[in-house]
Amino acid sequence: MNQKLFSKDFTLVVIGQIISLFGNAAIRFALPLYLLNQTGSSALYGTVTACAFIPAILLSPVGGIVADRVNKRNIMAALDFFTAAVIFLFALLMGRMNLVILLTITLMLLYGIAGAYQPSVQASVPVLVCQDNFMAANSVINTISSFASLLGPVLGGLLYSAYGLMPVLWVCIICFLMSAVMELFIKIPFVRQESNDGVWKTVKKDFGESIRFIRKEKPVIGKGCL
Numbered sequence: 001m002n003q004k005l006f007s008k009d010f011t012l013v014v015i016g017q018i019i020s021l022f023g024n025a026a027i028r029f030a031l032p033l034y035l036l037n038q039t040g041s042s043a044l045y046g047t048v049t050a051c052a053f054i055p056a057i058l059l060s061p062v063g064g065i066v067a068d069r070v071n072k073r074n075i076m077a078a079l080d081f082f083t084a085a086v087i088f089l090f091a092l093l094m095g096r097m098n099l100v101i102l103l104t105i106t107l108m109l110l111y112g113i114a115g116a117y118q119p120s121v122q123a124s125v126p127v128l129v130c131q132d133n134f135m136a137a138n139s140v141i142n143t144i145s146s147f148a149s150l151l152g153p154v155l156g157g158l159l160y161s162a163y164g165l166m167p168v169l170w171v172c173i174i175c176f177l178m179s180a181v182m183e184l185f186i187k188i189p190f191v192r193q194e195s196n197d198g199v200w201k202t203v204k205k206d207f208g209e210s211i212r213f214i215r216k217e218k219p220v221i222g223k224g225c226l
Contacts, residue, residue, distance in 0.1 A: 005133040005140075012186045013076075013128065017121050017144050019179040020080055023172050024114045025152020027087060028052070028107060030160040030168050035103050048104050055112030073186045075120040079113050080180035084173045086110065091169045118145065127189045 036045040090106045129137040
């Protein structure tokens with residue numbers, strides 16, 4: 001394990017997180033803004049945005065389970081490729097189908113991807129940095145996440161106001177593709193966990209262990225989440 005904090009692999013993870021989180025936050029803000037401009041309905045804007053949060057809530061724990069059992073590099077790269085594909089499909093279908101339906105589905109997918117992406121990044125930290133740098137590495141990851149939540153919408157709003165939606169879509173597609181290709185070169189140690197249970201049994205078991213850990217061993221985590 002590399003003794004430096006910003007080793008090659010950790011630096012690539014950080015760059016990939018910056019592109020993914022900032023890009024995702026920017027496009028998630030620009031799309032509802034486009035809906036608001038097209039329909040003039042603030043109620044519709046709020047409803048669509050609220051519905052889009054649901055997949056993020058549901059997929060965050062699922063992302064954690066998958067990150068424990070699948071190579072984290074592959075998860076990050078696959079999600080970035082998938083994000084580029086989602087935005088590309090939106091660009092192709094825009095004007096050809098109902099805008100509200102198309103935009104709602106796209107936003108739900110983008111929020112879900114963001115919810116599933118972050119656990120893989122956080123789970124990669126312990127295997128990429130030494131124990132002495134663990135807290136510093138976590139701080140870097142969490143700081144980027146916080147800045148993306150705050151500044152991503154600002155960036156999305158500025159780009160949309162200056163250039164319109166279509167250039168923003170294509171810039172995001174290119175950025176996500178670059179990030180995905182870059183992440184393929186990350187080397188994250190991975191040991192496959194042997195399991196004879198089916199997918200649903202494995203998910204149920206992992207959820208049960210997580211809930212017991214939060215309720216009995218570290219109840220402060222449950223209180224913080226609530």
